[in-house]
Amino acid sequence: ERATAGESKIVELEEELRVVGNNLKSLEVSEEKAQQREEAYEQQIRSSTGKLKEEETYEMSIRQQSQRLQEAEARAEFAERSVQKLQKEVDRLEDDLLGEREKTHLLQEEVETTLKDLQSM
Template sequence: IDEQIRLMDQNLKCLNAAEEKYSQKEDKYEEEIKILIDKLKEAETRAEFAERSVAKLEKTIDDLEDKLKCTKEEHLCTQRMLDQTLLDLNEM
């Protein structure tokens, strides 16, 4: 019986040591999870900001393209008017 008690005591000590070891690992993993969750939140925030920035830039591009189109049309009208003025002057 003493031998069995001694063996059971050793097993209990081993189990307690294993429990402590795994408890520390669990704490470490929980901390890593918290860190990863924080990093994920930061990445999501940056992604949302980037998406808003892209939308603003796309709108700016559209606006600039519209302005360029209008400016080209104005240039074409001015060119036609100058050509017509030149013809009128040559006919005089």
């Protein structure tokens, strides 16, 4: 009877060992799949990190270009104001020149009239 009980115990333990072995294989497969997922996630993280760095670089470039654009616009506005001031000065000087030419013309006429008057005397 002890032998039968021993054999029965052996069969029971062998069955338990088989179940444990199957569970171990199942866990190993699950672990392998988990490692594959982990590697895929790590690759996604590396890829996302690279993209994030690229985006940060692009954003910095955009900020720099935006700053340059603002500076260029400010210079352009200043130049436009300067041109307007200079154009006003040119207009004033042209008006002064026309006035002086008119005065010169009137003086020439007066001199000619005076010379004629002197010659007729």
